[in-house]
Amino acid sequence: MTGSPAWARKQLADALKEARERCGLSIKDAAKALAVDSSKISRIENNDWKLPSLRYVDDALTVYQVTDPKRREQLLIWAEEGRQKGWWEEYRDVLDPTLLGYEAEASAIRTYEALLVPGLLQTPAYAEAVFRGGQAVDDGLIARRIEARLARKRTLERDTPPSFYAVIDEAALRKHVGGPEVMREQIQHLVTMADRPNIIIQIMPDAVGAHAGMSGPFTVLEYSTSSGAPAVVHLETAAGDFYVEERDAVERYGRRHGHLCGSALDATVSARYLWDLVGQLK
Template identity: 40%
Template sequence: MTGGHSPGVRRRRLSAALKRLRGDSGMSAAEVAKRLGWSSATKVTRAERNEWKFPKRTDVEALLDLYEVEGEEREHLLSLTEEARGRSDWHQYADLFPGSLPDLEAEAVRIRSYESLLIPGLLQTPEYAAAVFEASQVVPADTIQRKVASRMARRAVLDSPNGPTFIAVIDEAALRRVVGSHIVMAEQLRFLAGMAAHYKVTVLVLPNEAGAHTAMDGAFALFDFPSPEPGIVSISTGVESLYVEDGEYVDRHTLIFDGVHNLALDPRKSLDLIVSIAAEHDKRA
């Protein structure tokens, strides 16, 4: 389930482009609406905030005419409009991903993740993922298997030729925490060690000896997209995921990630520690 593109992310890109074009034109949303004969400025601002379901080609063409966009840029934005009207490969899991996480993963060129208590979702085994969902007590029992299946399917993005590279910095505490059972943990860590050999995956362990660090406030992920698309920071809570595109916010989290990245063990030492802790779980199983 890798897909050629994500309609959800195409809509986000189109909205960002239209907002930029209006800014370059110097017109207010009210002036744009008036000149196009639209009933209110709300139609303009909703499009720019990506609050539309299916962009209308005629509306986008009218905006591009007003902003005097021609040539390759016009063709590109009209192509985005058509692609944005499609349906995501993940529509059957739409109720599980209100924040369009799979679409963001599919469109990103790089994902950087810091996890303090968990193995990253893209690197989890089914048994580990099920234990996490069961322990949360906020996931209905009848949807746990769908959640697990969707999480496993997401991993296909790493095998896609156009998929992102993935850099995961994982706190040692996540490797030692017993999720499910020692058997589940041993299998999870062996799988993690195997994924560390994937050509698009880098797994780094932040050892306990690193002490206090820049990401003490918790886990997050950074999504980088093709230039000039802005990056996104994702922060998950027990009940929702927040996705923030603010440039300053992204820059601050980039510095935070760089901090833990610099303190983490190198890939070889990280792998050795993962294998060692897996053996400890085996002994206690």
Template identity: 40%
Template sequence: MAQVPSPTIRARRLRRELRRLRDRTGRTAEEVAKQLGWHRTKVIRFEVGHSRVMAKDVETLLDLYGATEKERETLTALHRQARQKGWWSAYGDVLPDDYVGFEAEADSISTFQSLYVPGLLQTEEYVRAIVRAGRGTADQDEIDRRVAARLARKALLARDQPPRLWIVIDEAAVRRVVGGPKVMRAQVARLVEACELPSVEVQILPFSAGAHAAMGGPFALLDYADPLLDPTVVYVDNDSSTILFEEERHVTRYRLMFDHLRAKALDPDESVAFLGRVADDYPV
């Protein structure tokens, strides 16, 4: 399966390029808005992604910033690509944030999960059990759509060049019985199978490791093929939302946290052996 350009990544790249061109002119966002007769926050909202930029607005900004012909071609193409639909748009009602769009074009994904098996390696039965538990008032149609959306994400690993996936999983995630013992046995077996993929590394953080740097919860670092064009982003999960961090200080903090977790976790070979023992604890 070939990789499809992510409109989420293209929209982010467009915002960054518009900010770069504005900085080149030495103008503040408020000065640009005033000169164009726009509301004073309009330019900032474009640049941080709080408002969708229209084609005519891109043209207006390029004129003001004195963009070269090459820059015009590049940014016009980015705007066109950013308006396309990713596969996840069909699940907009059950995929409320942009994480999947950022994940879709990642070259490397480094993630820590404390309570769940990571989404890209979940079995259908495990997904269904999680959705039912977390959406007690949902009807069957909503449950089915959430399950379908989660499973559709797994196509990422079937790409011609899948992302490098490095996962640290707290022991609690494989010990908690989600969906029953048979579901968990199959889920742990899926993790063992994934360990054989050349693009996947799995490490288990055992209870015996004690306190660690990510006691606050799960997170993911998403790296891209060209870090100058598409810098790393960090996603942090909590009970009600997902928070995106792009500033270098946040990226550095979470990268250090991930390195700390890797150092405290079992190495990949030990983790496979550990998962085998966990699987044996669940009845056939």
């Protein structure tokens, strides 16, 4: 088991599409051969499914002429794993399960935040203040979101956690989200997290001026070479969560994060900056 049904479904969807295209079948022809509607194949290849059918996958591999036993076995394993439920499924009412599934399998996570502390590094009090955000939100819903946010931190606490590289704009730390005490606790938490060997936190100072992150926050999720999974970019907007998968675009975001790391204070100076900020909030 990979531990991430969402990740397994994504790999399976991509593999089935690749197999169909390699054998030269159009969606219409594949649908006819499999005795299903064309829209079903389109949904599957767009990863718009919840529980993959083992029988369908097996039939599709035959129609798509996937004869390598090891390859067939791998795709059927993904189909079986994709039928399971990850721990995050219970939070799909308040968080995007696709993101949680991607995070659960990532070997490296590179993120940039302009106005907020990254979600994986937020304290409960800070998260609550963010969720309220001056809006009239039901207390029960806020509690549910906080619970989900804390559960999401399992990503950084698993046995083999991903490398986590966060560039946080100084503006995010100067904003008194929840008030001085909440911010003090939050920044102290950043200092603690930065001590972990798999986590690097860099601060982007205002003095830098224009930089590579001016167009907004983003997160690049990368996977081990052995997994065969391509990197994905996550963009969180008011209209919902979006994922960039086109290789050239993902590489551009990767380079952008590299430029941000080069412009920001290095990890050691950033740690001193955070400690100084804690002192100012006493």
